[in-house]
Amino acid sequence: MSPISNARKHTARAVMAAALTVAATPQLRGDEGMWTFDNLPVKLLKDRYGFTPEQEWVDHLRLASVRFNDGGSGAFVSKNGLVLTNHHVALGQLQKMSTPKKDYVKEGFFAKDLKGEIACPDLEVNVLVSMEDVTARVRAAVDPKASDKDQNEQRKGEISRITKASTDETGLRSDVVELYQGGEYWLYRYKKYTDMRLVMAPEIQAAFYGGDPDNFTYPRFALDFAFFRVYENGKPVKIEHYLKWSKDGAADGELVFVTGHPGRTDRLDTVAQLEYARDLGLPLYLKVAAAKRADYYAYAKLGAEQERRSKDRIFGIENAIKAVTGEYEGLLDPKLFASLKDAEDALRQTVAGSSDETTKNAKASWDKIAAATKKAGDRRLQTTYRAYAATKVAGLAGTIVRYVAEVAKPNDKRYEEFRDSALESLKFRLFSPAPMYPDMEEFFLKRALEDALRELGPDDEFVRAALGGAEPAKVAKDLIAGTKLFDVAARKKLVEGGEKAVAESDDALIVWSRKLDPVYRAQRKWYEDEIESVTVAEGNRIAKARFAVYGKSTYPDATFTLRMSYGKVAGYEQGTTLVAPFTTFHGLYDRAIGHSEKPPFDLAPRVKAAKAKLKLGTKVNFVTTNDIIGGNSGSPIVNAKGEYVGLVFDGNIQSLVGRYAYDDARNRTVAVHSSGIIEAMRAVYGMGKLADEVAGRK
């Protein structure tokens, strides 16, 4: 019996169990929830939408869903391995594949046939093929009387043994996923694809129409889609589970589902942690990000080629600043914060009055987390400004130095990212042929070292090791000039040569990274022992108590693992008016003309030229109430029949507070409408053959 069918059986059991035990959960609001596939909100769906998912339907969606390991989601949309995701998920690859002569970001990419499809340098995608509850195994390996630090070690050791055994046994990528802040542990096994080829990507001006001003807003008019094809052994993979295309796409009020990989939420964080985020963490983040943004723009101004190279970084930082500003503003809302505090107070009160051993156990946890959070806060400048991996090549050097040391240890004693199960993916990144630019690396390394010196002072251990009393500019210059690590072969040679090769290397960046290594390790040890072990252990206690109080009637915080959210297509109130659920190509031209076609509201030449050919009333973007967050980018939206109706690419500004809480009135997922994708492929891009493959012959 293959592990896949094993997993299926398991999942089926879990869903049935969930259906029987589901309890009322006072905190759920509206269509809230990023549900794990073993614990879908079956009762809620039945009560609210009269819909009960079949196990086959659930499995099909899971197996058609794809994780982009760089951060994003996608789905199979043809039996010939075609994967649909966002342009902005593909952007990193497009950037890497572009050259000064051929800029796929600016001009788009359109393969006319299989031969025209080109290989991505370092793109890995995963499909979740099995899920197994290993909570009991992880718990059994932990001595509840041991110190938190020892418990943390024991837990990590057991997790590493579980993943190693699974990898050995199945050959599949195997991760143990911590859910409910340690309330549960699951072994997720993934089928892994690394031969990904680019099939089609619109021009960035069409994909990211409206640019930074329109990012995280709605109404929108973005053709934010891209197609890859999965290959194995030089041929397109035959896919059993792919999503059939809907004829008309999503309709107003229709029940829809999003499957994808939300990256991170902090909805179970304690109030102390949220206060830290609000008062120190997020403001510091925004300060650092604003400085970084200024650096990126400064670099981009150096010339056309520098501008081209900077596009994805600038997109990334603008995106992050807007997202975190949304989160921050959400937390600043006193009403929201009070409601989070009320929920915590209610749980703490129940815990305090409980006679149950597990529940009582969490009594002191909130205060302990508060103390650890304060401690972490006291060193926030160090954790922020010690720039061990300020630039790509410096980061690779540090990784190589640690790599050779870690892999020499027994598997369960290593840093997590160097354990056997992770090594293959890590090497894939380490040996990526994606271009790096020495002048760019030097520019940002210098800037990071200047920041460290200014913020931490010359006596900081990192600063001493990194600068040795020299000027940041000189250090950066010498390091970049003195390294051969831009060359993949040089990196490979060092890794293959192991500790000896690294110890003897006179590569400037390797020498430098060896100097930094003890500082890095001491800081990480402090963080793991003093902070992480407390927040994990006490979070674990709170999670257990929460289970005891509420049952498993809710969903865990996002962990960049597969989730399903449900919701409906719906407009919303904003600024005293009603935002329509759909936009159309009419709206795209309206916005362009309304802004006199000034950037970022100008039209890509192909889009402008296609006006007469397009069916202008075709829907382009739409909004749904689904609960999503970063990482869900590229997720498919399917209807109750499991048909592809939309492509998630954003959340509206009111959804950003979703990191901490779901706003049931105005949270909206923003998606490209399936009809708009096909219409653009046919009428704008002349990609009718690909459209036929996805949606059937016209």
Add this chain to the structure above:
Amino acid sequence: MSPISNARKHTARAVMAAALTVAATPQLRGDEGMWTFDNLPVKLLKDRYGFTPEQEWVDHLRLASVRFNDGGSGAFVSKNGLVLTNHHVALGQLQKMSTPKKDYVKEGFFAKDLKGEIACPDLEVNVLVSMEDVTARVRAAVDPKASDKDQNEQRKGEISRITKASTDETGLRSDVVELYQGGEYWLYRYKKYTDMRLVMAPEIQAAFYGGDPDNFTYPRFALDFAFFRVYENGKPVKIEHYLKWSKDGAADGELVFVTGHPGRTDRLDTVAQLEYARDLGLPLYLKVAAAKRADYYAYAKLGAEQERRSKDRIFGIENAIKAVTGEYEGLLDPKLFASLKDAEDALRQTVAGSSDETTKNAKASWDKIAAATKKAGDRRLQTTYRAYAATKVAGLAGTIVRYVAEVAKPNDKRYEEFRDSALESLKFRLFSPAPMYPDMEEFFLKRALEDALRELGPDDEFVRAALGGAEPAKVAKDLIAGTKLFDVAARKKLVEGGEKAVAESDDALIVWSRKLDPVYRAQRKWYEDEIESVTVAEGNRIAKARFAVYGKSTYPDATFTLRMSYGKVAGYEQGTTLVAPFTTFHGLYDRAIGHSEKPPFDLAPRVKAAKAKLKLGTKVNFVTTNDIIGGNSGSPIVNAKGEYVGLVFDGNIQSLVGRYAYDDARNRTVAVHSSGIIEAMRAVYGMGKLADEVAGRK
């Protein structure tokens, strides 16, 4: 020398004087200001926009501008007396001209030629032909040592003498306008037109596209325009001063001017008055309005005909509620309120430290106004719920009873609205043949009496006189059944029969109004003696002090008299994105399809059918920074060449606080684009001939 050329000379002097004496005014923000035509911001315009208006240009704009006396503005746009205004300014007339069989509100109105143009029942428009500063005359008539009450009498007496003399001399409608809260008095003479004929009005679904949700918001897609033609002696009037149509309409960033009749602002109100508005006045208004709205909807639900009759009232109350909510929310903004308080504190401090007699004189005025405001507030339920004119016909009855008594007095002893200069316009309204509906009148009279009884109690003097111990329902029923005042002839007969006829009348509503009359007069006397005389006199002192401090470098509060505002076409930031300055027909169809054509986002059938014929990229609506307020509806927007580029129909939600202060970042005037009007006339409505008259042959 005709009064017109007199006025022109005067104006020329005033403008030149202004150019010489203009001083820095700390309170002006952005393109703030509703300027009188004698005191345009010449220096500001030159400094900011490099534009200096010629006197001829100024006079031409003034004489092409039209006031709709029911509340609204407009402009001449052809030499044959064509006046362009908003559909919602025309709405009252459209409603009055419609019948159950022919509903011009729903279906629109389109005269194919002069013969098809139909007369409005009671529409008066005015053109400001001269302006004369009479401050010195008014001041001279007031004994500064007399009591406030006597000063008020003296002032009103002199004003009435001035207007009477002017009417007698020129035959023109003559009003004395109080500016700067009594800082200046001006005699405005108007050419008056009463034979107005309807030429064209789109269907309300096109004119008021997006309905209440979109009201006061932007982006918008409303064809909110209507054409009237002015007749005299049965023929279209030949007009010298009309606005030439712009070929391309307003462009992004272009300097533009609005001429029109802003109804009312309270920007010179004291903080005590604003606190009263914020804490008592506006909340009470919103409570009453919400109840009224519920009544209108209840009546409209009685049947299709009742629904038809209610359209303009429902539009009016929804509009008022949204507007006042905007004002109220603006005042609730602590930052804004603090800035208003700071400005007042600064002026009070200067006044307190001044040795100048006029300035010192205002020292106690703020406190006196505060006391009077408090006193008014204490009786706010009476002034709100004593329903002397709860319905149309009851209001007419009360007016007739007062009319015959007042006109028997010497002109300067009468209530203002019965003085000779106002009588013609008053009679025009009193004898309007516009339909009234007995069942509708009874419905709302009953409701008003119920409210009065509930809020004031049975012992209130008004309630005792109005109900005499009976049930509101019975009183309303008997009054409506027992009146003949629905008939114009009956009203005329009473007015012509004078005091005797009214005293002997057994018409139920006249008998009732006679009973209410002493209560009305006592309440009005209290208000005029105790409140108005204080706020006017002290406001006058503050205004004088303000003049002494700032000079005449600013503009007076709006008074429903002709003003000019300047600004530019400009988008703005909202909800983290950029609102485009223009919308197009593309956007109209986008919004309709986006909302699945559900009301209020459905398309009028003609508009839907015209899609293939329309140039979809034609601009429909746009926004400018001009400072406007209710009453400006229908105002022309002209470019520096004086050409017609747009038609004001709204302000965005951020402009509503404009009653108290101008928001220089986001205040926007919302207008129909001149190109959109012409395109709609030609491609949607088949009104090419009229379009030719306005914009020239295509």
